[in-house]
Amino acid sequence: MRIGVLIFPTDLGIQPIELAREAEARGFDSLWFPEHSHIPTSRITPWGGQAGAPPLPEQYWRTHDQFIALTAAAAVTSTIRLGTGITLVAQRDPLWLAKEVASLDVISGGRAMLGIGYGWNHEEMRAHGIDPSTRRKLVREKVLACKALWTEDEAEFHGEFVDFGPAWAWPKPVQQPHPPIIVGASPTPLHFRHIVEYGDVWMPIEGRFEIEDSWKQLQRAAEEAGRSPDALGLGVFGAKPDMAHLAHLRDIGTAYVALGLPPLDRDAALATMEQYAPLVAEFNR
Numbered sequence: 001m002r003i004g005v006l007i008f009p010t011d012l013g014i015q016p017i018e019l020a021r022e023a024e025a026r027g028f029d030s031l032w033f034p035e036h037s038h039i040p041t042s043r044i045t046p047w048g049g050q051a052g053a054p055p056l057p058e059q060y061w062r063t064h065d066q067f068i069a070l071t072a073a074a075a076v077t078s079t080i081r082l083g084t085g086i087t088l089v090a091q092r093d094p095l096w097l098a099k100e101v102a103s104l105d106v107i108s109g110g111r112a113m114l115g116i117g118y119g120w121n122h123e124e125m126r127a128h129g130i131d132p133s134t135r136r137k138l139v140r141e142k143v144l145a146c147k148a149l150w151t152e153d154e155a156e157f158h159g160e161f162v163d164f165g166p167a168w169a170w171p172k173p174v175q176q177p178h179p180p181i182i183v184g185a186s187p188t189p190l191h192f193r194h195i196v197e198y199g200d201v202w203m204p205i206e207g208r209f210e211i212e213d214s215w216k217q218l219q220r221a222a223e224e225a226g227r228s229p230d231a232l233g234l235g236v237f238g239a240k241p242d243m244a245h246l247a248h249l250r251d252i253g254t255a256y257v258a259l260g261l262p263p264l265d266r267d268a269a270l271a272t273m274e275q276y277a278p279l280v281a282e283f284n285r
Contacts, residue, residue, distance in 0.1 A: 013263045016070070037128070134161070
């Protein structure tokens with residue numbers, strides 16, 4: 001299991017270039033950036049879509065563009081892996097998304113990881129012209145369309161939501177057949193069907209969902225669908241930074257975790273990375 005860090009890259013906190021340099025120098029395996037295009041001030045949907053959630057933290061509406069920030073990080077590093085944690089695929093054009101991911105993978109020398117999710121903020125989706133009730137089907141088609149663009153010299157896709165004829169699209173990713181597709185989603189039968197069909201890793205947020213038994217359920221779902229359970233991996237966003245707990249996650253088969261960093265205070269982010277040093281030394285050997 002490998003230890004990485006996750007942060008909302010904001011205009012108030014540590015900036016992506018400095019952060020990437022500091023994280024790589026400290027031996028972190030991966031760096032993950034979430035995204036939101038904006039946050040409607042109406043605030044109808046509760047944080048995370050969960051009733052009774054506390055007020056939404058400020059970092060949600062202060063994030064840098066995800067791919068620009070990761071590309072800046074790629075330019076000043078050489079080993080740390082660069083992940084989207086997560087990309088709101090429903091809100092993105094798949095032709096552009098495929099090019100952004102492939103470009104990041106080429107520029108970084110094959111270090112890109114595409115974390116995807118279905119989204120929770122209905123007002124944000126509607127501002128992009130998305131019907132929240134269809135977003136899972138929409139994400140599925142957009143990911144499958146991206147895969148075609150990454151792997152085929154003349155790609156085309158014809159679905160309910162995504163439709164384009166034969167096209168050339170370069171660059172192609174360095175990683176073959178493409179960067180890993182990491183699905184951040186709740187452990188439901190529908191989400192597990194999606195992961196088995198087009199994902200490589202299930203990476204839930206710790207504290208929101210039960211992980212250990214759900215991971216076993218996902219492996220069974222893969223086997224029942226005719227896909228080898230060994231072809232899927234497990235990751236954890238926002239894992240508790242505790243040595244014994246992380247050892248347990250490793251023992252149940254977790255491939256990597258992303259520990260959280262403060263998003264609005266540079267010095268606090270650097271101090272937190274220092275606090276994680278013993279964990280990095282133990283797990284990233």
